[in-house]
Amino acid sequence: MPTATYDERAVPVDDEGFFTDPARWTEPMAEQIARESGIEALTDRHWTVIRFMREQYAAKGTGPTVRVLGKTSGVTVKELYQLFPKGPAKTAAKIAGIPKPRGCI
């Protein structure tokens, strides 16, 4: 299994760079993952989404979809795309250190 190094610690990730063990994530890692995902600085609004992603993962075992995020996180879908232009659900999951959200069929 591949690993990535964030905040000077090696953590297991999947082939696309998503954490496979969310317990290994720490807040200082988020800024670095964000920069790798093309987001220069994390604002409070980014953090609202990141914390929400982690709570949802803890409660449900999977990260929410963009649509569910838009309905429940307090951040509209439009703003989610402004915050995470390359796809909010996937990018926010990666920065939040949770596995890739399961898609729908």
Place this chain on the structure above:
Amino acid sequence: MPRPHLRHNSGDMGKHIVILGGGTAGTMTANRLRRTYDERDFRITVVDQDDDHLYQPGLLFVPFGLAQPHHLVRSRPRQLHGGIDYKQARIERADLDARTVHLAGGIRLTYDVLVVATGAELLPEETEGLTGPGWGERVFTFYDLPGAVGLHHALERFEGGRIVIDVADLPVKCPVAPLEFAFLADWYFQRCGIRDQVQLTYATPLDGAFTKPVAAKTLGGLLADKGIELVTEFALGEVDAAGGRLVSYDEREVPFDLAVVVPLHGGAEYVGRSPGLGDELGFVPVDPHTLQHPDHPEVFAIGDAAGLQASKAGSVAHFEGEVLVHNIARFLAGQPLDASFDGHANCFVETGFHKALLIDFNYETEPLPGHFPGPVGLPLLKESHANHLGKLAFEWLYWHSLLPGREMPGIGSTMPEHGKRHSHA
């Protein structure tokens, strides 16, 4: 066939199973229960708000003049066996703690087992501009009957230009239907002799033509062969009918003269009014293998209404039904449930020119090539005339075999491995 009487619990007498929804899943469930168990075991009531049971797979064919709208609708209660009550009323809400369903007109139904089978609803108003000016004129959906009929007239009038087929977001019912629409549109305009004047585009929020890699490659290849442009990762943010463009949330644009949009889907409205029943989108989260609600063991969900990582398709409801009927009886008898539903789905994909391909998959196994249901059978993930005939024959089977709750010989609930080729990973 003599029906087994549940003798292990004499308290079953007078138990009441309430099934919300008289569509594909609800009708099949009611009929299977009635066929399998004696009327002394439990009463069954099915609730729906109207008397129009729509053969939903037929909607795809209406815009192309290949199906007559009035042939697709039949009476709901007439599809139910004797010994099943039918109540036609709007569902206000379910009170799970009181095990009571509230219907319009002050009717209350108390239940011992509740089956949620009210499917998925279209939510076009949730997408900016979709139901604004142009809706029903140059912006359509074929996912309901009025939309499919309107689109038929629009296609008849269409003399050339850009047509975009767009899936707003998942989940949607029958995720292959929008692709089938694109394939049939290619055939339709070739037959009309104006294909060279029609530009077809397929826009999807996915990163390929389909969710699963092997099928995405095959179906994406078919789009390319037919000259249909594929636009991926397109999350529909706004429909601008006057300007003739779809705009994604990340501000990309797809121009159109005619847009065929599959709107957002959600569960039935009353689910949101029933505390503890559904998720954020109004679907009912149930165990993926037993179909039982995690917090209310006497509540089950089946078909499109269930919040599962399974396709929203009639075949899934059929395969789920086998497990569900068994589990309802086990639940009432106080026995452990059978956790055997595997996410099995089976779909004919119409590809135009009297051909179709067949896909068969479950939670674990993506659609693969090979044959179904065994090495000698219909080809999988490959176009053939036999699959097209299979798709056409399915309408008869639906009314006369599937809805009445008859089992399909040789086709069980679990996905057959035999006949599938895993080799080319």
